[in-house]
Amino acid sequence: MGCFRLMARAAVFAVISASIAVADTVNNPIMYVDSPDPSIVRVDDAYYMVTTTMHFAPGVPVFKSTDLAQWRTVGYAYQTLTNNDNMNLNGGKDAYGKGSWASSIRYHKGFFYVLTPSYTTNKTHLYKTADVENGPWTEVTLPFYHDPSLFFDDDGTVWVFYGSGDQISYVQLNDDASGVKQGGKSGKLGGVSINQVTGTSNYYVQQEGSHMEKVNGEYYLFTISWPAGACRTEIVYRSKSLLSGFSGRIFLQDNGVAQGGIFDTPEGKWYALLFRDSGPVGRMSHLVPMVWKDGWPEPEGGSRKAPSTITLPESPLPGYGMVTSDDFETDELALEWQFNHNPDNKNWSLTANPGHYRITTSRTDSRVQNAKNTLTMRTFGPKCSGRTLVDGTGMKDGDIAGLVALQDDKGFVALAKEGGSYKVVMYSGKESGDSQKASVPVSVSKVYLRVDFDLPIDRGTASFYYSTDGESWTKIGDNVGLSYSLHMFVGYRFGLFNYATKTAGGYADFDWFKIGVDYKDEIYLDAIAQDTTPPTPYNGVVAKLPGRVEAENYDVGRSGKAYYDNDGENQGKAYREDGVDIVGFECSDEANTKDCGGFALGYTGEGEWTRYTVNFAEAGEYQVRVNMATPSENAGVKLYIDGKAVTGEIIAEQNPENDWSTYSVKTSKTSEIAAGEHALKVEIVGNNVNVDWLEFCKGECSSIAIGQRVRYDVQGEQTYRVFSLNGTFVGAVNAAGAHEVQAKVKELVSEKGVYMVKPQNGIARRVMITK
DSSP: OOOOOOOOOOOOOOOOOTTSOOOEEEESSSOOBOOOSOEEEEETTEEEEEOOOBTEESEEEEEEESSSSOOEEEEEEESOSOOSHHHHTOTTOOOTTOSBOSOEEEEETTEEEEEEEETTTTEEEEEEESOTTTOOOEEEEEEOOSSOEEEEOTTSOEEEEEOOSSSOEEEEEOTTSSSBOTTOOEEEOOBOOHHHHHTOSOEEEEEEEEEEEEETTEEEEEEEEEETTSOOEEEEEEESSSSSOBEEEEEEOSTTOEEEEEEEOTTSOEEEEEEEEOGGGOEEEEEEEEEEETTEEEETTSSSOOOSEEEESSOOOGGGGSOOOBOOOSSSOOTTOEEESSOOGGGEESTTTTTSEEEEOOSBOSSGGGOTTOEEEEOBSSEEEEEEEEEOTTOOTTEEEEEEEESSSEEEEEEEEETTEEEEEEEEEOTTOOEEEEEEEESOSEEEEEEEEEOOTTOOEEEEEEESSSSSOEEOSOOEEOOOOTTTOSOOEEEEEEEESSOSOOEEEEEEEEEESSTTOOOOOSTTSSOOOOOBOGGGOOEEESEEEETTOOOBSOBTTTEEOSSOSOSSOOSOOSSSOEEEEOOSOGGGGGGOOEEEEOSOOTTOEEEEEEEESSOBOOEEEEEEEBSSTTOEEEEEETTEEOSOOEEOOBOSTTOOSOOEEEEEEOOOBOSEEEEEEEEEESSOOEEEEEEEESSOOOOEEETTEEEOOOOSOEEEEEEETTSOEEEEEEESSHHHHHHHHHHHOSSOEEEEEEESSSOOEEEEEOO
């Protein structure tokens, strides 16, 4: 029997700090992932957000952030909404597009409250807990209230604002929120109507999505409206009285960004968090800085628009903190997983075959939408890829197990068993059913399956692949054009599934699921992954600072631990063979080519990074110099120590005419750094930056320029470490200077070729050895 517990995780969240004057430019939407109907509350320096996940279980995920950029799933309001045929996928019934809808999260007198309506139960569910990350949650049910906003007033009264139409309704709850107050107040809010605010009576959606707030003694009700011929629009009403006297105006009318609430930071800055319908990826949340003017809230700048970028202390986590790879190495599923409908707990397991997720069939089905125990993970944009290894040894004839791009216009690639033999199949279809598009016989019972998503805003495509060795991938079937259907009412998801078409009782084992920006990337958000060891210094050498860090000597470890590369492929194919692009180059001063040249990070893209284990001899601020080359404007690097930014953006000198080879040094100051060992992160700003080295100095750095590179003079004999071009350590030689190195290396190595030589002080260089 499987176990799905809410896991308390020791996730590290970046904290907003006024003492470090650094920031990241973050794109809007801040979460390029399905995150609709956001409701947010701040408790001290932490923000908690809930979004809609409809028919998935567990439901109403709670996300936490301390910087408004990096979000993590910390829990769910419920494990099971209800145990009826719809939520259990029984009797031909389902809860697609229903389940739980737009929710409201509040914090009051030490307790978190989540209020969510359900078109499956036709009730409104109010969940309460003192520990939002670990529970337990208690529940009371109320009558059905569409798009409700829970509100605790200063006088101790408790209210729900809800509904749709010309005016919003309200109902009073008991003072402990235990139910509707007998003899309490109810009705419609008094004041201006939506028609007066918009100047029309013609709508696609007249009004809904209530969020009630109280600021400086006044009440502010936010709703959405969709006037015909316009986009979805955020409305704000204002009154000194809770239930009457409201006047209204348009808060934001821009590209359909609407529905959500407002909140402030500990420093007193205000934001609105709203979402936009964005096609197959789902409905994505936008963060809108706002100000107060004459007692009214308005977007910063007064334009009624959502900015395309905003400034925050950090950048989003990979996959926006809402997806993770999972090796199924424990008896707990990662919190990022949700089942498609309620799980059948007797027929899924993480312990029947340890290290695998097993689905056992309990009945026959004709389509993937009906398959029980399908385990789902969000997609994210603009591109993402998911893959798995499925073992069909336990499958029965007629069983189909695989990886689905789940929405109404779906597609999947799967291992199927037929007549005692196996084949890989690709299906696609609409809500009404699935049809086989391709079939390839295979001689093995284990296959690798993969789905790639291309998700530009408002459209999308999925493509499907299989492999028998995990290295060479073959495309199968046609691409599936994706669309957003209101029947399911959610963005596309990856889904691991197994269903029987002939006889129940077979099983399929999924060894792992890996997700990333492409099929070579793996996003692991925390220690739930199989490999929990930290990255290690390259060749065991910790960079001692003050001194120099060669950019190509990033720590050993996979993507997301020691490096993050957007394309997952080493295009440079020099020095090290992994997902980071490394380029070799020569000095541009021909007279000094024997003394300069080497390797650098290259082919870089915005947001890519590498990690280095460094040790600072003493605490304090440092001068840092970075040797870079770029043909791009406003491109360079930004430095972090243990996850905290210690510099602003260090912008490289732009070279004309696509020149990647002319290097120059740029200097910056760090904030205070503690003595001792740290993780240094070098993050790429902009695109197409070659990064050669970084130098940290106490006080001012001094150096001698040679050609277009910079190096230290090296005096006296020292040790040179020798590496092959694939990064293998060959040995070490002692030499009195560069003129002796080549002869000593020739004595050391057994094969001719090009070798990388790294001194204790100074820059690395290449030597050609001929035997």
